[in-house]
Amino acid sequence: MSTTPWHASADLAARYADGSLPESDAWSLEKHLERCGACAARVSAAVRQSPAAGPVLARMREAVLKEAAPMETVLKEAVCAKAARRESREAGPAAAHAAHPPAGGHPLASGHVGGPVAAPLLTPPARSVLRARPRARFLLRALWAAGPAFRGAWLPAVWLVALGALALSQGAGADASRPLLLALAPVVPVAGVALSYGAHADPLHEIAAATPCGGLRLMLTRTAAVLAVSVPLLTLTGVLLPASGTPGAAAWLLPGLTLTLASLALAGWVGCRAATALTGGGWLCAVLVPSWASGGAALTELTQQLDRCLAGSRAQGAWGAAAVLCAALLAARRSAYDHMEKP
Structure with a gap:
């Protein structure tokens, strides 16, 4: 890869302004404009003088x-x-x-x-x-801009899972409340990521994706916002539920992080929605299908399956290694997200 400094010529700026520049060259120019003020001024002048865009x-x-x-x-x-x-x-x-x-x-x-x-x-x-209060207004605006998941059905669904598990344990006295929560908790952040990025959910996605930083950086920002809401709420709910022999309330955190990173890494090949469907659906099938197939001993089989997947240093170590691998793959393919779901 050449590292020779280059600058946008007047002809390149004019072609960018009238829309005749190829898409790949336009992406390269936009990335260059983030670091070069002189080229940014040249392109801005060309856009203002363009008969179409001016x-x-x-x-x-x-x-x-x-x-x-x-x-x-x-x-x-x-x-x-x-x-x-x-x-x-x-x-x-x-x-x-x-x-x-x-x-x-x-x-x-x-x-x-x-x-x-x-x-x-x-x-x-x-x-x-x-x-x-400027700080409160800034936090509200940041939460609003963090992603469509906070403005749609995902946030009420998170509260429904948490409050539903508490109501099930307190009202009906069911011992299955914590196993069900541990089975569903890892896919909650994955679902939030799926709803936070993409033209299917964000009316401003074309504007956001057209910017030079609209790829992986935007996905990671919205993922962090999703995790910041779901992790404390679901972990606290797990602490308040009866143990009933299941793994600890925080046992789902590392698997949830791994599934989220796996979704982001896989999104570079198949897109965000397909990646989250594969990872989240795969987890639910691995945990819930054996318990459903067991018939009357569904709760016992679910608890045993959760023990195999979440409990113990061996299981958590495997999840940690998988998380590191997914993060490395995400970093290695970071350039692929600059072209994902572009308008």
Whole structure:
């Protein structure tokens, strides 16, 4: 592979702007623009001058600026208010008295604009922005953008599995609640990954997948968000359930991580949905089919099958080795995900 530095020529930028550049060359150029500001400026100028893309880009810019104008006003008012409060503190009590005279003598009410600057009155939108909690809003937006799984049926399904297992153990006194939870828990993150990436579930997938970082990085980000929700909830539920001779509540964590990594690694060949169906379906068949075939001793067979698959250092060591192998395969084939499900 050549490591000689290269830059986008004017002809290459023009072909990219009018859409005549081959798709593989366009992907290579987009990746290069992440690290080269000069080429990014050249391509941006070519797009603005393009007869096809230029007018569309101009209209989009006008629409964005029109929507951003109210927020800009709010931010300016907030900055002015902060500066006025700082000047008032520095000026001392005399300035505070001048800024807030007795009733009937307020500088703003009387039209007087001289003297110390009074704190500007904030509009209702500005006050609501200042009262909001930026960190909480950021977390909510990050959760919303993490993936469609959080905006669809997956998140309620996770709560249904957890609360259903608790209700089954407390209401009916069934000993099968923890074995069923341990059997279903490893496929919950796999299902979340399947629902978090792909044109089938994400209305903005074409925009996300068209970006240079819309491949493996986006998949890993959404996978981490899925794991961050499902792992604590299902593990805590397993702790609250009766043991009934089954493996520990955290015994499913390493198998769940391995199945998730296997799904991501396999997605480079067959796609995300097919990969998750193969891994998740294979696990369910390996665990549940023997218990169903046993007839009346279904619970006993399920418990024994879970012991073979989850309990003991040998089983967990095998899952750990498989997880390392899947992670290595994922890293080795990371370039394959840049072209997966592109528009």
